[in-house]
Amino acid sequence: MGTGFSSLALLEINGSSSTNGYPSPMSKPTGLGDLPENCVSSILNHMDPPEICKLAMLSRAFHNASSADFIWESKLPPNYKFLVEKILHFTPPNSYMPKKDIYTKLCQPNHFDGGTKEVWLEKSSGKMCLSISSKALRITGIDDRRYWNHIPTEESRFKTVAYLQQIWWVEVLGELDFEFPPGNYSVFFRLQLGKSSRRFGRRVCNLDQVHGWDIKPARFQLSTSNGQKSSSECYLNEPGNWVQYHVGDFVVDSPHNMAMKIKFSMVQIDCTHTKGGLCLDSVLICPK
Structure with missing residues (x-):
């Protein structure tokens, strides 16, 4: 009895209405395209955005279901x-x-x-990233061309970086009011020792003005409006390469407290020696 039931069920799934073991001439095989659209939507709701986009090409039912609002609202961040x-x-x-x-x-x-x-947003996860240009930061001496200049470059998403020629007192401050989805975040300064350019189609980096960064470390600090604080010190010692120097981490623990003000800084204020040859691109805030 069990065997007969299984065989009959299999024939019905395959679109057969015959009971003699052979498909009916009037039947046609079923496939993914025959699934109800609401069933397909429920399946897609458990998948990542790249997988949803791939499955949308399988059939019209998958294509239509892949546009359902409830699917994509579940992928969007709470903010x-x-x-x-x-x-x-x-x-x-x-x-x-x-x-x-x-x-x-x-x-x-x-x-x-x-x-x-x-x-x-990161395409695969929906997590939020944010970048802040050097032009949005308060940089001591930025208006005096003897010290700092904004120079164009294709190596920045903002197409320009702040370049330090020489100064005694380095101080860069920034702050941001924003809504962050719940999660753990890291803050980085994107810096490079040396001024890069292209020569005969190749990247080159001029290190002539790089000095003073191996004597005392730069100090990075981070604070948030809800009392989180962190700090670190680091020597800038990788000339010719863009490096993301870690400032600190902060946590957003509730979808009801996503609005937050954060402050961050980089200083090297030892006035016993000058510092120079530094490119400041941006500050990056990304999921930890």
């Missing part, structure tokens, strides 16, 4: 409404944008605050 209004300048509920389109747009590099900051 996505804040990002939609601040970054995409889109104000629901007065107008409508599909959640899939919101996810796609937020995965692109999105500039704000006059192009001095940039935010994006």
Whole structure:
């Protein structure tokens, strides 16, 4: 009895209505395209965005189901409404944008605050990253061309970096008011000793003005509006390469407390010697 039932069930799944062991001439085999769209949506809801996009090419049912709002809303970070209004300048509920389109747009590099900051989502995870240009930082002496200059470069996502020729007192301060999705975050200064350029199609780095960074370490500090603090010291000693120097970490532990003000700094204020030859690109905030 069990065997007969299994055989009959198999024939029905394969689209057969015959009971003699052979498919009916009027039947046709079923496939993924015959799954109900709501069933497909439930399956896709448990997958990562890249997997959803791949499966959307399997059939019309998968393609239609892959655009369901409830799927993509589950992939968006909890602060996505804040990002939609601040970054995409889109104000629901007065107008409508599909959640899939919101996810796609937020995965692109999105500039704000006059192009001095940039935010994006990691495509595979939906986690948020943020970068702050040197032009959005308070740099001691930045208005005096004897010390600092903003120079163009293709090695920065902001197309320009702050270059230090020589100074006694190095102080870089920054702050940011933003909504961060719950999670652990790390803050980095992206720096390079030396001025890079291209010569005959090859990257070269001029180290002539690099000096003073091996005598005393640079000090990095981080604090948040809810009382988190961290600090570290590090010698800048990798000339010719862009390096992300770790400032510290902070935690956002609740979707109800995502708004946070963070302050960060880099200083080397030992006035017994000058420092120079430093490129300051940006500050990076990313999931730890």
